[in-house]
Amino acid sequence: MNFRLAVVAAMATTMLLVTPFLPSVVAEGEEGTYGAYHELRMEDIDEFMESLTGMTVQEILDMLFQAEGYDIHLKPAINSGLAVKRVTDSDKDSVTIRDMVSGYLEFDLSGYASGSFPKAGHYEAADGEDSNAFIERVFTKTPDRESRMVDVTTSLSVYVDLESETYIDRNTGEYDDTSVSMKVVILNDGSGNINIQTDEDGLTMDIAYEKYEESNNGYVSLGLELTSDGIKVLSEEESWECRPTIDSHFAETKVSSDFAGNVWTLFRNAIGLDEKERLVLPELILNIIRSTNRTLDLFDTLNSLTSTKFTDLVFTGDFKMSKGQDEYGNEYVQVSVNSGEEISEMKFWLGAYTLDVANALAMVPSDIISEDDKLLFGVALAVVGLDTIYVGDISWDTVTEMKINEISSKVDREIERQEAYDFKMPLAYLAVAITILVLGIGAAVYMWRCGE
Amino acid sequence: MKMTPELERAIGMWGIALCVLAAAAGWMFMRFGQAWSVADLPESGNVVYIVPAYIISEIAMIPLGAKLADMWGCKRAVLPGLFLFVVGAMLCVVSVSVEMLITFRLVMGLGGGLLLGLAFTSVGRYYEKGARGKCHELMTAAFAIGSLFGTAVGYFFVENFNWRMGFVILSIAVMIGSAIAYRFLPRDQGEGVRMDPVNTVLVVALFGVAAFYSQEVNVDFELISWPSLAFIAVIVALLVAAMRNSKTSPNPLIPRGVTVMEKKMIFLMFAFSMCGLGLIQYFFKLYLVYYEFDIYVASMMFALLIAGAAGPSILGSRKVLKTGVRPWIVVGAVLVTVALVLTHFIADKGVAQFGLSLFMFGLGLGCIVTQLIISLQSFTPREKMGQHTGNLMAVRMAGIVVGNAFVGAYMQEVKQSGHVTDVIDISATSDLLGSIAQHILGEVSYAANALNDGFTVSVVIMAVVTALLAVVAFTLGDDDKLQE
Numbered sequence: 060m061n062f063r064l065a066v067v068a069a070m071a072t073t074m075l076l077v078t079p080f081l082p083s084v085v086a087e088g089e090e091g092t093y094g095a096y097h098e099l100r101m102e103d104i105d106e107f108m109e110s111l112t113g114m115t116v117q118e119i120l121d122m123l124f125q126a127e128g129y130d131i132h133l134k135p136a137i138n139s140g141l142a143v144k145r146v147t148d149s150d151k152d153s154v155t156i157r158d159m160v161s162g163y164l165e166f167d168l169s170g171y172a173s174g175s176f177p178k179a180g181h182y183e184a185a186d187g188e189d190s191n192a193f194i195e196r197v198f199t200k201t202p203d204r205e206s207r208m209v210d211v212t213t214s215l216s217v218y219v220d221l222e223s224e225t226y227i228d229r230n231t232g233e234y235d236d237t238s239v240s241m242k243v244v245i246l247n248d249g250s251g252n253i254n255i256q257t258d259e260d261g262l263t264m265d266i267a268y269e270k271y272e273e274s275n276n277g278y279v280s281l282g283l284e285l286t287s288d289g290i291k292v293l294s295e296e297e298s299w300e301c302r303p304t305i306d307s308h309f310a311e312t313k314v315s316s317d318f319a320g321n322v323w324t325l326f327r328n329a330i331g332l333d334e335k336e337r338l339v340l341p342e343l344i345l346n347i348i349r350s351t352n353r354t355l356d357l358f359d360t361l362n363s364l365t366s367t368k369f370t371d372l373v374f375t376g377d378f379k380m381s382k383g384q385d386e387y388g389n390e391y392v393q394v395s396v397n398s399g400e401e402i403s404e405m406k407f408w409l410g411a412y413t414l415d416v417a418n419a420l421a422m423v424p425s426d427i428i429s430e431d432d433k434l435l436f437g438v439a440l441a442v443v444g445l446d447t448i449y450v451g452d453i454s455w456d457t458v459t460e461m462k463i464n465e466i467s468s469k470v471d472r473e474i475e476r477q478e479a480y481d482f483k484m485p486l487a488y489l490a491v492a493i494t495i496l497v498l499g500i501g502a503a504v505y506m507w508r509c510g511e
Numbered sequence: 512m513k514m515t516p517e518l519e520r521a522i523g524m525w526g527i528a529l530c531v532l533a534a535a536a537g538w539m540f541m542r543f544g545q546a547w548s549v550a551d552l553p554e555s556g557n558v559v560y561i562v563p564a565y566i567i568s569e570i571a572m573i574p575l576g577a578k579l580a581d582m583w584g585c586k587r588a589v590l591p592g593l594f595l596f597v598v599g600a601m602l603c604v605v606s607v608s609v610e611m612l613i614t615f616r617l618v619m620g621l622g623g624g625l626l627l628g629l630a631f632t633s634v635g636r637y638y639e640k641g642a643r644g645k646c647h648e649l650m651t652a653a654f655a656i657g658s659l660f661g662t663a664v665g666y667f668f669v670e671n672f673n674w675r676m677g678f679v680i681l682s683i684a685v686m687i688g689s690a691i692a693y694r695f696l697p698r699d700q701g702e703g704v705r706m707d708p709v710n711t712v713l714v715v716a717l718f719g720v721a722a723f724y725s726q727e728v729n730v731d732f733e734l735i736s737w738p739s740l741a742f743i744a745v746i747v748a749l750l751v752a753a754m755r756n757s758k759t760s761p762n763p764l765i766p767r768g769v770t771v772m773e774k775k776m777i778f779l780m781f782a783f784s785m786c787g788l789g790l791i792q793y794f795f796k797l798y799l800v801y802y803e804f805d806i807y808v809a810s811m812m813f814a815l816l817i818a819g820a821a822g823p824s825i826l827g828s829r830k831v832l833k834t835g836v837r838p839w840i841v842v843g844a845v846l847v848t849v850a851l852v853l854t855h856f857i858a859d860k861g862v863a864q865f866g867l868s869l870f871m872f873g874l875g876l877g878c879i880v881t882q883l884i885i886s887l888q889s890f891t892p893r894e895k896m897g898q899h900t901g902n903l904m905a906v907r908m909a910g911i912v913v914g915n916a917f918v919g920a921y922m923q924e925v926k927q928s929g930h931v932t933d934v935i936d937i938s939a940t941s942d943l944l945g946s947i948a949q950h951i952l953g954e955v956s957y958a959a960n961a962l963n964d965g966f967t968v969s970v971v972i973m974a975v976v977t978a979l980l981a982v983v984a985f986t987l988g989d990d991d992k993l994q995e
Contacts, residue, residue: 304934326948346670360546361955372950376937397938484605488675492604495682499597502686503590506693 093411094144094453096462097445101136128199129174136167142466143414143450152229160221161463161470171210176253177201182264190261197264207268211251218244218473232293234303237285240311244477245277277318278354278477282311291380292392292407298381305374312357319345319357385413387449414448416440519695520637524646526691528653530589531630533684534596534623535657538566540665540681541616543806544674548612551674555609563726564613568620569627570908571719574764575711576628577901581894582706584699585633586692592629593689596622600678600685619678626685627654627908628901635888635896636699643885644828651824651881655817662795663810702894707760710753714764717749718905725912734920765902766895772990773887773899775983779840780883780903781910782980786973787847787876788907789914791816793922794869797966800959801859815866819873827882835989836886843878844981850875851974855967880907890990918969925965926958 105115112119120133141162148155177197184193220242226235250272256265289303323345344360379395383406391406403422406415417440420433428436440446453459514522541548545561579588599619606612634646668676724742732738757763769777794816798809827839850871857864884903891899933950940946 371932372947373932373934374937375934484607485673488604488673491679492601495597495679496601499682499686500594502690503594507587507590
């Protein structure tokens, strides 16, 4: 599994989950517990595919991946869950909304193939040959071949936990502040006895028949505090305009070394740096993060190197607000922001709501997810029924609440396991320290006893 | 081949100089290693104390190190320094938490302070007054190289090996230096006097609290605040108590009955260290942030400072007792003043101009520091060499950290007062991510410019102070001149 793709997938999942919740609203005086969950397992997909095609996913894969001279068997396994919960409390002066989203995706793929494989070595595409034709030629038309049986297993697990708490001032009808904490963990493992390395364009290939194991763990923990002034969400009018200021304070920006490179690439793209241009300070920070296998807070490190705090970003904009109602009668406030030539629209729900994942996906900047990838993710979401999720009132539904807690606990457990501190003292330094300690103390005592 | 006693003594002093190099480097070599060690150790809110822990205990122990040289003789006095430095450093290597690292850096600093105090005293005890120049030059050079290049060396270790490696190398350097010193230095039985525990505690506490205050003032509280005033009150109380106790103590750590000239010399050492050496860290920081964030290149700029200091220091350490210290200090003060004014006008114009101002700065400081030590030791009796030298060296180190704290407080004020929050208008931008990224870059750029603005004003203030110090230096008199 390509780790870069895994990171993009995680970022996409995160953006999908974050966007609809910032900020969120309930109607005046309304109080309650809302929630929904969605689980997807391999059996569900098999059932769905069988009803559609009469074949299980494994049978479809076996059919799709048969190639000339090979006998290929792939066995996929998927286990995923998404839980959404909202608890609202209100008193005379304020409304407090606590939102929680927990999601996980565990994907395993194991497979084996037997047949006449190209011999180990370096292969290059011919002039004008595209990557697909190149791969096909190497595996089916290379004259220098040998009979082999290869096996590969790969797994990708993504865990996302998001919590937000929003306060609304009843007296002014405005958002007061929102705090958001989000954690993402990506675990990517692979092993097998065939190692194929290709370049970025897929036009060169190195094939080696050797046992390999690889493991990449990614971790991100963000803490964001938003203080807003002027976002009116409780109003008697049907539509109104406002120009708020939103002060966003990054309380935590921890990333693991695996993620740091992707964050930096995103940053470089955002400011339009070409490949050769360097920015020394951020690259030094990147160097620090990559030199360890732990996580580091980006802003704290920047602060320690320059003695300057860079934590607050202040936003403003022309917001157009209007009231609306969905097909279930749930009220929302629709916010339109004219951002350059594009108009972004968000629905802030009043009480129960429909989590419009497809719309959230469309709002993710194309710097993070390309339009092609969005289309792909959109189709996948629609197929598994996750493009819209209705988050209804579960005040009396203990079964749903229990299920939500179950998914949430599973995500929490995995994140805690990743966060557990695993310190390993380098044994060489321990041995050196003991030796020098003994020599140093010994020398000092010996010289003291010898006197002048 | 049999070595002459002079050669053996010189080799022994090279051993001491190696210890000085390691002890001086011990402070700043963790500066950028801090980020790596934090990444390796469990999270802690106390990371900001990793670097200061060493300097606090080092400054506190300098007078005691010098006094031990008087009491036990220089050879024996090396041993507690060696013991504490190596034990502290090796416990830092095996630290599994930030708090452990801070504690053991403190222990290591105790050893570093003892070694520094002893080193400059040993020159006075082993050499006659007319022959101390070269050896003091060696000690000053070792101290300057260790202090100025410690950051780059520490960065090199963490980048290429592990942050623990720096502790290993420094320990080995101290062990080799101590062994050479112990093997080659001539016999020195010391004066055989007993230590006054009350006076020792008071003096160590005085310098320790002063150093602690200088490291805390911009971190946990502001310069003008109640905690800051409380600290100053404690320091003044300790100073009064230590001085009163020293008057009646049979064997005090700091000298009593000090001449007017020595008082002026102590004041000048403190003031020049505060105005001159206290700025050096900010030269480094300014170069890093304002020009290019390359730690190696920034450190290499200090080679210009050392090159500037070398000439007058080598000449001055040989001639100062013939001319008296006064002309050196006056000329040095004028040169530092010129260098600071130069810095104000040209240092931000380009790297070459920045280097030139550093060179001029070194030229001025090269006329002052070693000459003051040699001059003070010239009228100090051998049996009280540690008492006077330790006091002068501790005051020097305190001056550096206090100057640093004042400049830091001012810089912070400049940064905060001039900061205008940049507001990103979502309606006016079609590239939100790009705007956020540009905002972060803008903040880095603002920090660099604010640092430059604060720095240039600081050097002007310090230029005025050093010009006044030239006047004070002019009143020193010429009692330290060797009689023909």
